[in-house]
Amino acid sequence: MDFKLRLVLILMLTSTTFAIRKDISFQETQICRTTVQGRYLITDYTGYVCDALSLDPKSHCCRVKRDQYSCQGCNLVSQCCNSYEYCVSCCLNPERTHVNQALKVKIAKPVTSGTYSSLFDYCAGRCRHNSESVVHENAYLSEFHHCFAPPSNNSVGISDTQIEVRLIGINVMVGKQGESCDSVCKSVGQSCVASKFVFINECGVMQKYMKCKGSCLASIGADQPAEVAEDAPRNLNPGACLYTRRPSMLSCDGSHQHTKRLCPCA
Incomplete structure (x- = not known):
């Protein structure tokens, strides 16, 4: 056989083994982000909760797909849970937490924070312990201390019901004239919870505990919210309840000789 013809036949036969595949794509493996705080449970970013042994070794997602967005052990009114993982799962439900609002919440209080x-x-950040769920940073207000509700400085126009829920476990007390909240709470064996001032620094709340005969007025002072004593000088608005528009000024040790403080104790 002619050499050239033989070469052509060899090329034709061998070329089929190198034929181009019509489908050369590979299915991209989905990699889940997960919580890392718990000892036993893990929540993946799709809202499923499982134990560490039930994670897919390749995707890191929960292999058992049931109870997505589970709110087990959660109080849906206060938006607080007794488990970090179920808090994150419950929070991830887009019908419960609005993405657009969540992405506007500051990670920390400073204006420069992201x-x-x-x-x-x-959800993973909010469900961790925060200052609103502890007393003096060393004790929890209740077993439901994993909360995914927006921080108080982002909660504009919250209802009376929401305020009452956020004051669960708090003993709201009226102090004596000239007394600080540290002293008021200590007198009943409790501590002042500074993070709760924001919820009682409102006229509606003060009017439930105080007379507020002289109306409710905006003021400036570390002793607020408070009621001015009736025997105070006339220029200090005797009998009026005072709230501040600068909640950052509020403190547990603030006091004034002519006011009675409203104090959050626990």
């Missing part, structure tokens, strides 16, 4: 980059970041 915002959360995703709903998972928001």
Whole structure:
């Protein structure tokens, strides 16, 4: 056989083994982000809760797909849970937490602080212990101390019911004239919870505990919210209840010789 013809036949036969595949794509493996705080449970970013042994070794997602967005052990009114993982799962439900609002929440109080980059970041961050769930940073107000509700400085126009829920476990007390909240709470064996001032620094709340005969007025002072004593000088508005528009000024040790403080104790 002619050499050239033989070469052509060899090329034709061998070329089939190198034929181009019509489908050369590979299915991209989904990699889940998960919580890392718990000892036994893990929540993936799609809202499923499982134990560490039930994670898919390749995708890191929960293999058992049931109870998505579970709110087990959660109080849906206060938006607080007794488990970090179920708090994150419950929070991830887009019908419960609005993404647009969550991504506007500041990670920390300073104006220069950033915002959360995703709903998972928001839920994982908010469900960790925060200053609103502890007393003096060393004791929990209740077993439901994993909360995904927006921080109080972002909660504009919250209802009376929401205020009452956020004061669960708090003993709201009226102090004596000239007394600080540290002293008021200590007198009953409790501590002043500074993070709760924001919820009682409102006229509606003060009117439930105080007379507020001289109306409710905006003022400036570390002793607020408070009621001015009736025997105070006339220029101090005797009998009036005072709230401040600068809640950052409020403190447990603030006091004034002519006012009675409203104090959050626990």
